[in-house]
Amino acid sequence: DQQVKQNSPSLSVQEGRISILNCDYTNSMFDYFLWYKKYPAEGPTFLISISSIKDKNEDGRFTVFLNKSAKHLSLHIVPSQPGDSAVYFCAASGSGNTPLVFGKGTRLSVIA
Amino acid sequence: KAGVTQTPRYLIKTRGQQVTLSCSPISGHRSVSWYQQTPGQGLQFLFEYFSETQRNKGNFPGRFSGRQFSNSRSEMNVSTLELGDSALYLCASSLEVRTGYGYTFGSGTRLTVV
Numbered sequence: 001d002q003q004v005k006q007n008s009p010s011l012s013v014q015e016g017r018i019s020i021l022n023c024d025y026t027n028s029m030f031d032y033f034l035w036y037k038k039y040p041a042e043g044p045t046f047l048i049s050i051s052s053i054k055d056k057n058e059d060g061r062f063t064v065f066l067n068k069s070a071k072h073l074s075l076h077i078v079p080s081q082p083g084d085s086a087v088y089f090c091a092a093s094g095s096g097n098t099p100l101v102f103g104k105g106t107r108l109s110v111i112a
Numbered sequence: 113k114a115g116v117t118q119t120p121r122y123l124i125k126t127r128g129q130q131v132t133l134s135c136s137p138i139s140g141h142r143s144v145s146w147y148q149q150t151p152g153q154g155l156q157f158l159f160e161y162f163s164e165t166q167r168n169k170g171n172f173p174g175r176f177s178g179r180q181f182s183n184s185r186s187e188m189n190v191s192t193l194e195l196g197d198s199a200l201y202l203c204a205s206s207l208e209v210r211t212g213y214g215y216t217f218g219s220g221t222r223l224t225v226v
Binding site: 036 | 160
């Protein structure tokens with residue numbers, strides 16, 4: 001039973017355009033959501049997060065949107081750059097001592 | 113400030129053998145979590161330790177075990193290796209079990225079982 005779903009295994013975007021990565025979750029107890037970025041042969045690195053009390057969080061070119069009623073979040077990257085090409089993982093956590101639950105990842109390719 | 117260090121980086125083992133992987137967290141971090149990454153499966157949670165105690169355990173068979181030492185370093189062990197255990201094993205550390213900024217991951221240990 002997958003609690004965090006990233007339904008698009010891959011995404012290709014032209015440099016300078018917007019990249020939108022989507023994530024759905026099923027567990028209504030999740031109250032904190034994070035995005036990680038992973039390059040080959042490296043561990044995932046934290047990118048941006050959002051608490052369930054917010055519906056938007058912005059950090060430079062990266063914005064995360066949360067729609068709690070739809071149990072959906074998305075990561076927007078504007079403008080996309082070739083260096084953004086990586087695998088992006090969506091993760092969620094609930095209250096208490098619960099570990100992060102990750103999606104399967106979306107491979108983003110930004111084409112110059 | 114040193115990051116999370118995992119050793120070894122690469123490992124090749126034969127079916128039936130056992131293996132021990134090591135993780136040194138960021139200095140001051142007391143929580144260590146282990147994840148398995150396989151193609152198409154994302155990151156699957158193995159276990160989490162905090163102050164030498166296992167706080168959470170994922171849905172893996174008993175062949176997978178771990179421990180944490182008093183200096184917060186952690187090891188995970190896989191006994192009776194199977195071909196399906198081939199994966200990237202990632203360790204992550206954090207100040208506490210649940211932190212607002214998630215985990216800091218190491219570069220992982222790539223285990224290949226032949």
